[in-house]
Amino acid sequence: MNDLPVPHLVTGVRRETADTVSITLAPAGAEALEPFAPGQFAMVYAFGVGEIPVSVSRIGRRELVHTVRAVGAVSAALCALRPGARVGLRGPFGTGWELERARGRDVVVVAGGIGLAPLRPLVLAALDTRRAHGRLNLLIGARTREDLPYADQVRAWAHSHGALHCGATVDRPSPGWWGHVGLVTTLLNEARFVPENSTAYVCGPEVMIRATARDLLHRGVRADRIRVSLERNMRCATGHCGHCQLGGVLLCRDGPVIGWDRAASLLDVREL
Known part of the structure; x- marks a missing residue:
């Protein structure tokens, strides 16, 4: 588990509802986070705005999907991201569904x-x-x-x-x-x-x-x-x-x- 955010690239964006977006993230370099389990979450950092906890909504081999609802400054910034943008991720955190x-x-x-x-x-x-x-x-x-x-x-x-x-x-x-x-x-x-x-x-x-x-x-x-x-x-x-x-x-x-x-x-x- 990393204490510092690991840079990730936004590789995909899908609008789910009027205020909710799924963003697909992949490591921007060689460094990657440890594997996530269903139910765990990451701290997702929007550069220059802040970070919030967001559960993973899909787990790939290298990519993670996070589904975010725009309810505050950080979540709104994440929902406004486009492919090619960068965010920071820390994790995995928390217990899983088991x-x-x-x-x-x-x-x-x-x-x-x-x-x-x-x-x-x-x-x-x-x-x-x-x-x-x-x-x-x-x-x-x-x-x-x-x-x-x-x-x-x-x-x-x-x-x-x-x-x-x-x-x-x-x-x-x-x-x-x-x-x-x-x-x-x-x-x-x-x-x-x-x-x-x-x-x-x-x-x-x-x-x-x-x-x-x-x-x-x-x-x-x-x-x-x-x-x-x-x-x-x-x-x-x-x-x-x-x-x-x-x-x-x-x-x-x-x-x-x-x-x-x-x-x-x-x-x-x-x-x-």
Whole structure:
């Protein structure tokens, strides 16, 4: 893991939604970062502006893809990049999804909006190791069709009849919408899994994480087999600034991916 940013070139830019962009990055020289695992993140530095933590949304042999939503000065600068620009990367940081926990079990992946970004490498890894797991399910919720990242890939998954059961839902449908309407938790009714023999992975807005975890628990999925990402709380990646502290946990050091058996009490503490 590098303490100083390693220069990377922007080799590709894809607009996902009105305020969200996926940027493909490759090392600008001989120096490269250590391999990332699905669920881990990098500190992405926009030169002259600052750096922010961003999970990887796709992991290649040498290239990394980061999906960024423009919500502040640094993220807006990253979203404005064009091929040939340079950024700095540090990492990998944090805990991963740990797909090995699902060996021999059904897999349930639940994403809310941009929460699909850190989950996409997990889905791709699960498809690559299909025989190691039971049935694979990907359930995605978004406010509108226009807020759904990777729309073409999601639609292809949803309309395929292969190893992955994929369902998508929106809060407010628009003309041409092909999926469901309503809360993402309603998609669990059509998912193919045995709760007592399943591992779930959840990422999205906190209210969605809570609702999904509670629904999974009610159906019989064990709390320690529900993995959630609390990456929205991260700041410095080194666990020194304290912005990511929940109870006795520093998410930059101990997360961002943790089991619901720990996450539930940490989120309750923050509400006190």
